[in-house]
Amino acid sequence: MKTPWLLDLTAAMVLLVFVASSMPLVSSDPGQRVSMTLVRGAAALGAFCLDGSLPAYHLDKGFGAGSNNWLLQFEGGGWCNDIASCVERSKTRRGSTRFMSKTAVFTGILSNNASLNPDFYNWNKVRLRYCDGASFAGDAQFRNGTSMLYFRGQRIWKAIILDLLPKGLAKARKALLTGCSAGGLSTFLHCDNFKNYLPKTANVKCMSDAGFFLDAIDVASNRTMRSFYTKLVSLQGIQKNLDPNCTRAFYPEPSLCFFPQYALRFIKTPMFILNSAYDVFQFHHGLVPPSADRTKRWNHCKLNVTACNPHQLDALQGRTCWEH
Ligand SMILES: *[C@@H]1O[C@H](CO)[C@@H](O)[C@H](O)[C@H]1NC(C)=O
Numbered sequence: 647m648k649t650p651w652l653l654d655l656t657a658a659m660v661l662l663v664f665v666a667s668s669m670p671l672v673s674s675d676p677g678q679r680v681s682m683t684l685v686r687g688a689a690a691l692g693a694f695c696l697d698g699s700l701p702a703y704h705l706d707k708g709f710g711a712g713s714n715n716w717l718l719q720f721e722g723g724g725w726c727n728d729i730a731s732c733v734e735r736s737k738t739r740r741g742s743t744r745f746m747s748k749t750a751v752f753t754g755i756l757s758n759n760a761s762l763n764p765d766f767y768n769w770n771k772v773r774l775r776y777c778d779g780a781s782f783a784g785d786a787q788f789r790n791g792t793s794m795l796y797f798r799g800q801r802i803w804k805a806i807i808l809d810l811l812p813k814g815l816a817k818a819r820k821a822l823l824t825g826c827s828a829g830g831l832s833t834f835l836h837c838d839n840f841k842n843y844l845p846k847t848a849n850v851k852c853m854s855d856a857g858f859f860l861d862a863i864d865v866a867s868n869r870t871m872r873s874f875y876t877k878l879v880s881l882q883g884i885q886k887n888l889d890p891n892c893t894r895a896f897y898p899e900p901s902l903c904f905f906p907q908y909a910l911r912f913i914k915t916p917m918f919i920l921n922s923a924y925d926v927f928q929f930h931h932g933l934v935p936p937s938a939d940r941t942k943r944w945n946h947c948k949l950n951v952t953a954c955n956p957h958q959l960d961a962l963q964g965r966t967c968w969e970h
Pocket residue numbers: 674675759760761762
């Protein structure tokens with residue numbers, strides 16, 4: 647069976663060229679330092695980081711012609727899909743605002759330097775801090791006699807939006823929702839919902855950067871990513887926050903709608919996809935996870951793609967049939 651890999655990546659790579667031309671990948675931009683805003687209203691919504699701390703964002707106010715334009719960027723940083731890894735995460739900056747640096751340095755698409763970031767430098771720019779471990783999509787909690795974990799990503803998303811609306815987001819003329827990696831996945835999951843919060847007249851678009859995680863079959867014929875996400879969706883109570891039209895279509899496996907390749911056709915808002923064909927995460931954790939390469943035949947190729955043999959390149963390009 648052929649995976650949808652090639653088809654999807656072809657479209658994505660066209661966009662890669664388009665986007666890369668407007669965003670320098672390497673720059674000497676020192677960036678501007680932007681302080682953290684804790685979302686005070688989050689508690690009333692039950693929106694907490696894994697450890698129960700308040701969620702947060704960083705806002706750099708727009709100016710001039712960009713005053714009514716808004717760019718929101720989801721922070722990335724993997725996921726936790728079992729109690730042990732979420733407990734670990736809750737003690738780090740990935741699961742608690744208590745452990746985060748209280749200022750963020752805005753560079754790249756968040757830079758306020760017009761020559762480095764000509765399209766967005768004067769927009770209102772927001773970085774949404776990631777502390778739920780489920781791409782801002784969970785809604786559950788765990789408690790036993792001694793421990794408590796909040797899986798409240800969806801509520802964090804809502805709390806941040808409700809905090810930003812009176813700060814000018816409610817009057818947005820143009821808006822872009824974006825994010826990288828786990829934040830790139832959040833971008834797919836929240837794109838239409840974002841549009842629903844904004845004025846009907848607003849021009850709203852989304853851009854996912856390295857968030858197109860594939861439901862791929864790994865080199866040991868296992869669906870490693872599917873198993874990982876199925877556990878995540880179940881642990882963190884994500885299913886009810888996925889697009890209902892998608893979960894209906896994929897019944898009895900609604901958790902598949904956590905994958906962009908299945909959710910995409912239900913997204914109505916314009917969506918730009920940026921993804922590398924040799925995305926390191928997908929290569930190292932999805933296609934050739936350590937569990938699928940115990941003999942380490944892939945080590946050279948993993949460290950240096952130009953050292954891959956033709957068979958390995960075929961595998962990475964989705965030209966090999968894995969299913970027996
Ligand atoms: C903006 O970036 C350019 C190019 O790196 C640099 O020469 C210029 O000094 C920067 N402007 C400001 C205000 O930092």
